[in-house]
Amino acid sequence: QVQLVESGGGLVQTGGSLRLSCAASGRTFSNYPMGWFRQPPGKEREFVANINLSGLGTTYADSVKGRFTISRDNAKNTVYLQMNSLKPEDTAVYYCAMSSTALRSPSPRMYNSWGQGTQVTVSS
Numbered sequence: 001q002v003q004l005v006e007s008g009g010g011l012v013q014t015g016g017s018l019r020l021s022c023a024a025s026g027r028t029f030s031n032y033p034m035g036w037f038r039q040p041p042g043k044e045r046e047f048v049a050n051i052n053l054s055g056l057g058t059t060y061a062d063s064v065k066g067r068f069t070i071s072r073d074n075a076k077n078t079v080y081l082q083m084n085s086l087k088p089e090d091t092a093v094y095y096c097a098m099s100s101t102a103l104r105s106p107s108p109r110m111y112n113s114w115g116q117g118t119q120v121t122v123s124s
Contacts, residue, residue: 002026002113004096009118012086016122020081022096022115030074033099036081037108038092038120045095047106049081059104064090086122093117 008020020036035050049060049070058070069082079096097111105111 002098004098004113004115006094006096006115006118009094009120011121011123014087014122014124016086017082017084018086018120020083020094020096020118020120022079022081024077024079024098027098027113029077029098032102033104034070034072034079035097035099035104035106035108035111036070036079036094037097037111038090038094039117040089040092045108047108048094050099050104050106051079052104053102057104059106061106083120086120088122088124090120091122092120094120 003025006022033052036048037045038048039045047061051058051070055072067085072079095117096115098113100112
């Protein structure tokens with residue numbers, strides 16, 4: 001059984017930075033792409049970024065491109081999301097997820113393991 005535990009969320013002012021971490025256990029971490037998704041208040045869950053097995057391939061939503069960076073440390077079974085130049089519209093619960101296959105995808109349907117989420121609030 002896979003466990004994903006996010007940390008690093010919090011309250012930050014516009015223009016600030018946060019680094020989210022997601023620690024995985026229960027499955028061979030390095031065999032699966034990882035993704036970050038978020039769910040703003042009153043809205044559906046949306047794709048933020050994903051990363052391939054080696055960490056050399058990444059994809060970002062247009063809304064975060066150039067501001068967020070996804071990375072992974074396979075030795076630590078951890079994926080990260082560095083968030084810079086934060087905006088109020090980035091306010092959401094952020095979830096990490098493990099893909100069900102070896103393929104990266106922006107669709108949440110392709111991920112079968114999810115963390116509990118961590119709240120990120122950006123004040124204006």
